Amino acid sequence: MAKAPVLTPQAxxxxxxxxxxxxxxxxxxxxxxxxxxxxxxxxxxxWERMQxxxxxxxxxxxxxxxxxxxxxxxxxxxxxxxxVEGFSPELAVVTHGGGKELEEPIVVRPTSETIINDYxxxxxxxxxxxxxxxxxxxxxxxxxxxxxxxLRTSEFLWQEGHTAHATYEDxxxxxxxxxxxxxxxxxxxxxxxxxxxxxKTPKERxxxxxxxxxxxxxxxxxxxxxxxxxxxxGTNFAKAFNTSYLSREGKQELVWQTSWGVSTRMVGGLxxxxxxxxxxxxxxxxxxxxxxxxxxxxxxxxxxxxxEIGDRLKDAGIRVRIDDRTDTPFGxxxxxxxxxxxxxxxxxxxxxxESHTVMLARxxxxxxxxxxxxxxxxxxxxxxxxxxxxxxxQSRERREARTTEVTTLKEAAxxxxxxxxxxxxxxxxxxxxxxxxxxxxxxxRCLVTEDGAVPDADDAPGTVALVARAY
Amino acid sequence: MAKAPVLTPQAxxxxxxxxxxxxxxxxxxxxxxxxxxxxxxxxxxxWERMQxxxxxxxxxxxxxxxxxxxxxxxxxxxxxxxxVEGFSPELAVVTHGGGKELEEPIVVRPTSETIINDYxxxxxxxxxxxxxxxxxxxxxxxxxxxxxxxLRTSEFLWQEGHTAHATYEDxxxxxxxxxxxxxxxxxxxxxxxxxxxxxKTPKERxxxxxxxxxxxxxxxxxxxxxxxxxxxxGTNFAKAFNTSYLSREGKQELVWQTSWGVSTRMVGGLxxxxxxxxxxxxxxxxxxxxxxxxxxxxxxxxxxxxxEIGDRLKDAGIRVRIDDRTDTPFGxxxxxxxxxxxxxxxxxxxxxxESHTVMLARxxxxxxxxxxxxxxxxxxxxxxxxxxxxxxxQSRERREARTTEVTTLKEAAxxxxxxxxxxxxxxxxxxxxxxxxxxxxxxxRCLVTEDGAVPDADDAPGTVALVARAY
Numbered sequence: 001m002a003k004a005p006v007l008t009p010q011a012x013x014x015x016x017x018x019x020x021x022x023x024x025x026x027x028x029x030x031x032x033x034x035x036x037x038x039x040x041x042x043x044x045x046x047w048e049r050m051q052x053x054x055x056x057x058x059x060x061x062x063x064x065x066x067x068x069x070x071x072x073x074x075x076x077x078x079x080x081x082x083x084v085e086g087f088s089p090e091l092a093v094v095t096h097g098g099g100k101e102l103e104e105p106i107v108v109r110p111t112s113e114t115i116i117n118d119y120x121x122x123x124x125x126x127x128x129x130x131x132x133x134x135x136x137x138x139x140x141x142x143x144x145x146x147x148x149x150x151l152r153t154s155e156f157l158w159q160e161g162h163t164a165h166a167t168y169e170d171x172x173x174x175x176x177x178x179x180x181x182x183x184x185x186x187x188x189x190x191x192x193x194x195x196x197x198x199x200k201t202p203k204e205r206x207x208x209x210x211x212x213x214x215x216x217x218x219x220x221x222x223x224x225x226x227x228x229x230x231x232x233x234g235t236n237f238a239k240a241f242n243t244s245y246l247s248r249e250g251k252q253e254l255v256w257q258t259s260w261g262v263s264t265r266m267v268g269g270l271x272x273x274x275x276x277x278x279x280x281x282x283x284x285x286x287x288x289x290x291x292x293x294x295x296x297x298x299x300x301x302x303x304x305x306x307x308e309i310g311d312r313l314k315d316a317g318i319r320v321r322i323d324d325r326t327d328t329p330f331g332x333x334x335x336x337x338x339x340x341x342x343x344x345x346x347x348x349x350x351x352x353x354e355s356h357t358v359m360l361a362r363x364x365x366x367x368x369x370x371x372x373x374x375x376x377x378x379x380x381x382x383x384x385x386x387x388x389x390x391x392x393x394q395s396r397e398r399r400e401a402r403t404t405e406v407t408t409l410k411e412a413a414x415x416x417x418x419x420x421x422x423x424x425x426x427x428x429x430x431x432x433x434x435x436x437x438x439x440x441x442x443x444x445r446c447l448v449t450e451d452g453a454v455p456d457a458d459d460a461p462g463t464v465a466l467v468a469r470a471y
Numbered sequence: 472m473a474k475a476p477v478l479t480p481q482a483x484x485x486x487x488x489x490x491x492x493x494x495x496x497x498x499x500x501x502x503x504x505x506x507x508x509x510x511x512x513x514x515x516x517x518w519e520r521m522q523x524x525x526x527x528x529x530x531x532x533x534x535x536x537x538x539x540x541x542x543x544x545x546x547x548x549x550x551x552x553x554x555v556e557g558f559s560p561e562l563a564v565v566t567h568g569g570g571k572e573l574e575e576p577i578v579v580r581p582t583s584e585t586i587i588n589d590y591x592x593x594x595x596x597x598x599x600x601x602x603x604x605x606x607x608x609x610x611x612x613x614x615x616x617x618x619x620x621x622l623r624t625s626e627f628l629w630q631e632g633h634t635a636h637a638t639y640e641d642x643x644x645x646x647x648x649x650x651x652x653x654x655x656x657x658x659x660x661x662x663x664x665x666x667x668x669x670x671k672t673p674k675e676r677x678x679x680x681x682x683x684x685x686x687x688x689x690x691x692x693x694x695x696x697x698x699x700x701x702x703x704x705g706t707n708f709a710k711a712f713n714t715s716y717l718s719r720e721g722k723q724e725l726v727w728q729t730s731w732g733v734s735t736r737m738v739g740g741l742x743x744x745x746x747x748x749x750x751x752x753x754x755x756x757x758x759x760x761x762x763x764x765x766x767x768x769x770x771x772x773x774x775x776x777x778x779e780i781g782d783r784l785k786d787a788g789i790r791v792r793i794d795d796r797t798d799t800p801f802g803x804x805x806x807x808x809x810x811x812x813x814x815x816x817x818x819x820x821x822x823x824x825e826s827h828t829v830m831l832a833r834x835x836x837x838x839x840x841x842x843x844x845x846x847x848x849x850x851x852x853x854x855x856x857x858x859x860x861x862x863x864x865q866s867r868e869r870r871e872a873r874t875t876e877v878t879t880l881k882e883a884a885x886x887x888x889x890x891x892x893x894x895x896x897x898x899x900x901x902x903x904x905x906x907x908x909x910x911x912x913x914x915x916r917c918l919v920t921e922d923g924a925v926p927d928a929d930d931a932p933g934t935v936a937l938v939a940r941a942y
Binding site: 029032033039076088094096122327328 | 543561565568577593625799
């Protein structure tokens with residue numbers, strides 16, 4: 001008789017598989033207030049690694065971290081007309097503080113453009129103060145009617161960048177730089193996810209932006225996930241908050257702005273990109289634990305060898321963890337590390353000591369082989385880079401295999417509802433076509449040029465729309 | 472005529488000096504909602520360095536990071552009687568979400584013992600799950616009637632550790648380990664602040680704790696600042712949330728718990744410990760910028776040399792910043808770096824190029840000297856360690872000089888109101904004496920043993936009370 005699977009198989013019920021994995025790999029739990037989540041230590045260690053990698057790239061792009069209050073006077077939200085319309089259905093409102101009813105209600109930030117512009121308008125005086133490049137790591141709240149852990153939660157963790165520039169061109173180029181050199185570089189080269197870089201349609205833009213750049217990834221079930229966005233805000237917030245500067249020529253000018261963010265939603269994207277029926281598969285460059293060294297049994301010689309191997313690999317610069325919990329059956333621990341998606345397991349038993357070998361199990365391509373202990377420190381970095389490349393290749397292959405070229409709205413909707421993406425000339429869709437697709441819960445994920453670049457305008461000739469169902 | 476001072480002198484008005492420094496060194500601004508603050512990039516970079524140093528020590532102590540929701544059902548707070556009494560006057564309450572009035576009001580976490588115990592009670596089943604050692608970096612809200620930036624703000628950033636143990640002894644030892652190996656080690660060896668480690672009196676304990684360990688520092692005006700606390704919670708929250716485990720002997724037992732936290736308040740402590748009339752002085756081991764290399768004038772040879780020196784120092788492992796903003800007058804930039812407390816300034820002008828020397832200005836002891844460029848990479852690490860030691864020595868000397876040994880309540884109150892600390896036998900104070908001192912806004916900061924150790928009990932013979940005014 002076959003063993004009962006640890007997770008609901010993907011093919012049987014993908015959303016259920018996702019929920020099973022999140023629970024059994026101990027990534028997160030639902031919070032007591034509807035739509036909130038508890039990020040458990042292993043899930044949080046994935047987010048910490050994302051933060052480290054992103055933070056380095058953000059600093060490399062010249063932005064500095066700061067922190068703005070999460071409480072925003074309600075009146076601030078209403079200063080930019082589209083912004084308030086976009087966000088007011090999602091707000092959490094504080095009406096009481098320190099035992100008293102407040103004179104003015106306070107909202108918990110859904111995003112920080114308004115409060116940040118209040119300060120930018122004080123800090124920016126002359127062209128010498130520009131560009132002003134700020135980032136913050138914070139929690140935000142957007143009330144969710146249909147929450148799903150990591151993907152749509154009422155409170156989530158993110159970084160939000162906010163910048164002010166002297167010219168339109170400068171702001172445009174910076175939004176594109178973040179899109180490409182920070183976000184795409186991280187997602188492709190660290191997460192191993194083959195994201196498509198594109199431009200949102202006017203309908204799908206951020207509330208208050210003149211242009212939104214997006215990164216879209218195909219999940220294991222063929223749906224799309226928006227992994228991050230970078231916005232050109234034009235002078236919309238600058239007008240609302242009077243954020244202006246004295247130019248080199250002595251004129252008072254409005255600043256041009258950008259904002260950009262990625263969130264804990266990326267953890268959901270990671271799971272649904274690389275997970276399989278045995279659990280998560282974490283790309284080695286991201287992995288908080290790249291290699292786990294397991295003692296099969298608890299005798300002293302085995303434990304000593306496990307520690308020795310662990311130390312040696314740590315010295316070789318590998319993120320390694322020892323598993324010497326031999327009072328828990330070996331099989332259960334092996335399944336647990338498989339669920340958690342640690343790329344390499346090294347299993348050490350009494351017989352291995354004589355032969356100076358260990359069993360090396362690879363989570364990403366699968367398979368096991370006997371390896372000489374002496375060879376590990378040299379072998380493993382190569383193995384990890386191979387596995388990193390494999391995940392990216394699989395992500396690319398899936399997207400290519402499940403993307404169809406079509407010309408009609410009907411075909412596009414069919415491809416999307418069948419669990420794939422459609423590429424269709426944007427001229428054949430337009431705002432009306434978008435509305436029609438929306439009735440079938442299908443959206444234009446982004447616009448790209450014929451050769452796959454990011455279009456400069458909404459209606460450049462030859463623009464292609466990428467159409468899909470999305471999380 | 473003497474130059475007008477940049478800051479209000481400390482001796483003239485210490486609180487005003489503090490506020491001036493916070494503004495002029497661009498550390499923080501007041502937020503739009505009363506009691507909140509905007510932490511500006513330079514202020515935030517101090518906090519980031521604190522986080523890095525603390526996070527490494529917390530992980531070394533075996534705790535793992537996680538994240539719990541900031542929204543807590545109001546009913547949770549009421550489960551532990553002392554806890555709700557302590558915190559309810561300070562709560563911010565969310566009554567509306569997603570455009571609707573909520574059925575049950577939600578509080579924004581003032582601290583997370585309650586919500587964390589809700590999960591600990593699910594995660595802990597057997598003795599094998601213990602100890603459970605969790606930390607989170609988060610924002611919390613405690614409504615403030617008399618806010619002061621960094622020191623008392625309605626929203627602040629902190630880390631809060633929460634642990635569960637099988638026995639009283641285990642929990643007690645872990646709270647003490649955090650107190651000593653994480654907090655004191657960081658504050659003494661990185662912040663350069665000569666903290667006193669002690670035990671809080673029953674009156675000053677955390678709401679819900681059976682014992683609170685504290686770290687108290689003397690500020691520049693002789694007042695005390697509580698820099699951090701580590702609590703033994705006993706089984707109080709375990710009872711309220713039924714957090715129990717199956718022991719090795721097969722019995723169901725309550726867990727013993729600890730919690731511990733330090734916050735952005737430490738930035739205030741840093742300022743008031745080490746600042747002087749010219750601004751902040753940042754201890755080198757903490758400093759986000761240890762050395763700034765300034766171009767006095769903008770000619771190309773000077774700028775090239777500045778960059779060359781910067782690269783060389785970076786290679787030597789020094790955290791270095793280049794200041795080539797030569798369109799701003801040199802004097803203004805020098806004052807700005809002095810205000811920000813960067814330990815070493817290296818000033819490069821055209822004449823220095825010929826002599827292969829630079830001017831080295833030291834912020835901490837003061838003074839300038841001509842130094843050969845070749846000697847810098849070897850000289851600077853020594854200079855920085857000297858400065859680190861000097862700050863700690865000054866902090867210690869101040870505390871010793873301004874602490875008086877007394878025997879009566881009257882003398883203790885006099886010493887405290889004169890701007891110093893008093894040491895008085897705890898037997899001469901007691902709960903009644905504490906109440907009497909409180910009328911003069913004087914508190915028992917902590918209890919210590921005769922030889923300066925942390926007492927094991929509230930009323931051990933020979934216990935000494937440290938009495939002061941406090942922030």
